[in-house]
Amino acid sequence: MSQELSVITDEQVEILLADLLEHYGYDFTGYSKASIKRRILRLYSLDKQVSFAEFRYTINNDTTYFKRFVEQITVNVTEMFRDPGFFKTLRDVVLPKLGTYPFIRIWLAGCSTGEEAYSISIILKELNLLHKSLIYATDLNPVVLEKAAQGMFAMSQMKQYSENYILSGGAKDFSSYYTANYSLAKFSDDLKSRLIFSTHNLVSDHSFNEFQLILCRNVLIYFDRDLQHKVLNLFDESLEGLGYLALGSKETLDFSPLSKNYKRVPAEKIWRKVS
């Protein structure tokens, strides 16, 4: 992307975000501006848009393009067992604790294309807990959820994911979890059996259940502080006592007034609700 001088100004970004809210009910106004502006500029140049007016008109009047717009301005990059140390702590500390419960409800918020959901399924299966777990994997974006529900990921990623899996404490042959289908690895259906993919917008939707574990990794970085507070409160309302909240490696609960009710699991960005 050459971006010598911005072809879209900050004011124009504000106009597009106001349009989205008014026409489609999607509220991106609490998103960090630098990131969303970069995403919009990237799409503008990728789609060879020629004028802001035309770009705006298309977003507002062409629902297919609007879907593409939402998909492209949100970041959907993810991988399986990203930050293996985190998944090792889930496997060794968090999930065994939850395993003493009769039923485990997990919310994976901002699941994108589902790589983390399948990672958690694999660990639950290996701990023999999958049959009594339900994982609600949500995202604001229906397009990525369709992809997630298919459980097919690029074969070219499998070497990296297999390494991550082993580093996270996995002892099986990672390739036993998928069948190779040309350029895609199709993950087995039993991993999918306890996954529920559904849309949920952290900005505008409410709590929909109580969970013992909520994971939301690398989503809060895109929100400004006010929106972060709001979403952390939503998680707090949705988390049972002694439940766990897991954030991304550069995210923290420390600045939130809620932090006094939580105790951090050493070395990882995981907090347990203690009061």
Place this chain on the structure above:
Amino acid sequence: MKDCEALIIGGSAGSLDVLLKVLPGLNPALGFPIIIVVHRKHGADSLLPELLSGRTSLIVKEIDEKEPILAGTIYVAPSDYHTLIEKDKSFSLDYSEKINYSRPAIDATFQTAAEVYRTKLVCLLLSGSNSDGVNGLISVKAWGGITAIQDPATAQVSYMPQQAALHAKIDYTLRIEDMTEFINLLS
């Protein structure tokens, strides 16, 4: 150049040695922040800030998301995220696609900073083996900022500063031994 508000140093292969040589002589009362974006392997975490802080009395820290950018501090971009500069002069982090096979991408920080600091930004690109940072320097120039590169003849890997010299207008070409003084004179 008198009223520098931020210096950003980008580098890749061969840039760590330069940083280790440049830091010890820096003015401990530096009037602006230094933001360091270097490519490094994800995983071997956070050793870089510690390594650098051994060479200077300035505060060296890894960037936290939403952290305000303060003068007299050396900020190190975390591995595996892009570091962006917000209008209100704070950092935000971004886990979008790699750019130039890199995350952090020097371009992402240079470009977002260019628009925020405009004529009060100085960006220095060091040794490296790809062309990350070059588009960023073009943006810095377009917004009126100052561009500088390590003299390719003194770089362990000359490709990155060479590419910059080829494609962007460069204001200063610096030998390693001249960088400390250059930085100290920015404020």
